Amino acid sequence: MDIRTPGELGAVARGRRRALGLSQVKVAEAAGVSRVWLAEFENGKPTVELGRVLAVLTALELIVDVSAPGEAVSKAAPELDLDSLMEEYNREPHDRD
Amino acid sequence: MDIRTPGELGAVARGRRRALGLSQVKVAEAAGVSRVWLAEFENGKPTVELGRVLAVLTALELIVDVSAPGEAVSKAAPELDLDSLMEEYNREPHDRD
DNA sequence: CGCGAATGCCAGCGTACGTTTACATTCTGC
DNA sequence: GCAGAATGTAAACGTACGCTGGCATTCGCG
Numbered sequence A, B: 001m002d003i004r005t006p007g008e009l010g011a012v013a014r015g016r017r018r019a020l021g022l023s024q025v026k027v028a029e030a031a032g033v034s035r036v037w038l039a040e041f042e043n044g045k046p047t048v049e050l051g052r053v054l055a056v057l058t059a060l061e062l063i064v065d066v067s068a069p070g071e072a073v074s075k076a077a078p079e080l081d082l083d084s085l086m087e088e089y090n091r092e093p094h095d096r097d
Numbered sequence C: 001c002g003c004g005a006a007t008g009c010c011a012g013c014g015t016a017c018g019t020t021t022a023c024a025t026t027c028t029g030c
Numbered sequence D: 001g002c003a004g005a006a007t008g009t010a011a012a013c014g015t016a017c018g019c020t021g022g023c024a025t026t027c028g029c030g
Helices: A006-019 A024-031 A035-042 A050-059 A082-091 B006-019 B024-031 B035-042 B050-059 B082-091
Strands: A063-067 B063-067
Touching: A006 A035, A006 A050, A006 B050, A006 B063, A024 A035, A024 A050, A035 A050, A050 B006, A050 B050, A063 B006, B006 B035, B006 B050, B024 B035, B024 B050, B035 B050
Parallel strands: none
Antiparallel strands: A063 B063
């Protein structure tokens, strides 16, 4: 999912956490943030600090990808051409809208 | 490119800005942030606020994508073992700390 | 070279972020 | 319906984020 606002990112993090069956307390401890902060982040607070956000996303094993329009996503290896990448991509069960 | 640290994100933003031939002043004005802040962000300051970060990325027409690995694909080097975390979570009687 | 733009960096200041603690509310399972 | 966890909020407080202004340094081009 492409992210445009803090609210969207928080929603994705919350969905991922719930999908993993984890509580805010567990994730907060794992990511090194307070439970209050995590709740605010999940609720879309725009002023949360980037480092903590990435810490939480990493703890949730969420992959953040940034690219310009028309660029490949998640270029694992420079030698890998986009066609193979897309084949692999389409082969995976990408549920979770 | 997949992002794991504020430094990486700042580097991507800087590269994109350069690719677009824009100065820090122009991008800062477009995104509604100060030039000092933009410089710090590009240099990997971890405490920058998420909302401003997304504003800059949007101004640079950078697409942020967040997704979870489909299955238990190659877990590169997760900083947190979620399996054992969930085990511990389900096993523990959840005592108050 | 030399000039100007671009960027890095410092000081000072107002403001609010993040933390802990506490309580209220919602959501579970029994 | 109840007990308990899970989550939402709020107050109080230390800290530093982000802003403006200024100046130093580097970069780019004539």
